[in-house]
Amino acid sequence: MQGVESALYDVFPKAVRRVCAQHLYTNCRQAGYSGTAFHDLFWVAADAYNPYVFNKAMEKIGKLIPEAVGYLDKVPEQWSRHKFDVGVTCDHNTTNFVESFNACTKPFRDLPVLSLLEEIRSWCMTKIGARFDKAVDIGPDQLTPYATKELEERSADSRFCYATNAGGGEFEVLDGHVKFPIRLAARVCGCGKWQGCGIPCKHAIRVIYHQRLNPTDFVSPYFKGAAYKLTYSEHIHPMPDSTQWPTFELPRILPPLMRRAAGRPAKQRRRGAHEKKRGKRNTTVKCGKCKQIGHNSRTCKGGSTAKQRK
Incomplete structure (x- = not known):
């Protein structure tokens, strides 16, 4: 590595x-x-x-x-x-999106290489195809679903902020006991979140509403329909079954000889020594005999039944 x-x-x-x-x-x-x-x-x-x-x-x-x-x-x-570079307008500081893709390939991991690649191609074709169709219907100035959700949540949080006009297109926003300077034309907030992610923060939204403006106009073009259309302007075309693929006079490449290890092959990613273990689901057990919570009928100590408690 x-x-x-x-x-x-x-x-x-x-x-x-x-x-x-x-x-x-x-x-x-x-x-x-x-x-x-x-x-x-x-x-x-x-x-x-x-x-x-x-x-x-x-x-x-x-x-x-x-x-x-x-x-x-x-x-x-x-x-x-x-x-982070503010020109990128991406504030992701983890690789969770890579882990999400890794989890989606879990059902195919025990397949041979060609079958594995074909399943991944089919999965990607379905995902990109759905977004290709969505890009056809979205308007050039319309927000993407992600930006719409973020803007709604931050708009709700902005109700607890108070904006003061300082003149010259500058404002001061009080959030709790902390004040943040904002330059609306430059799209800059003292908290740094607006310029970091490209979507107005709650302080900026408070100022935008204070000026009777539309928050959508202050969202980065990367989160609008024109960029969405450009991203999904192409899609993966369908392919025929592998039995119908053309044949080529090429030498056959065989996989290396491998000795299969004992036991069932693992599908899940091996966690590091210091990674958190997956927690068990928090379920409540209820006894079928006494209707008490905390044990089942097999481990019941003979407590009072439901009829006796009535």
């Missing part, structure tokens, strides 16, 4: 790199920096949209575990949201 990382620097020397905050936290635990307090402060720093919140969290981490600050400072890639 280190060879791949070195090659990325050589092939893409000017590319901006991010590191997954979840994997970075796992590395911190393996290095001996753990605990509930460190966990909470780490994610405050990773999710911080402005330097003030980040520095405050790092200051508290320094008081809790001084060595952890030095460890995090040595990370060359971007891992906190306040350092």
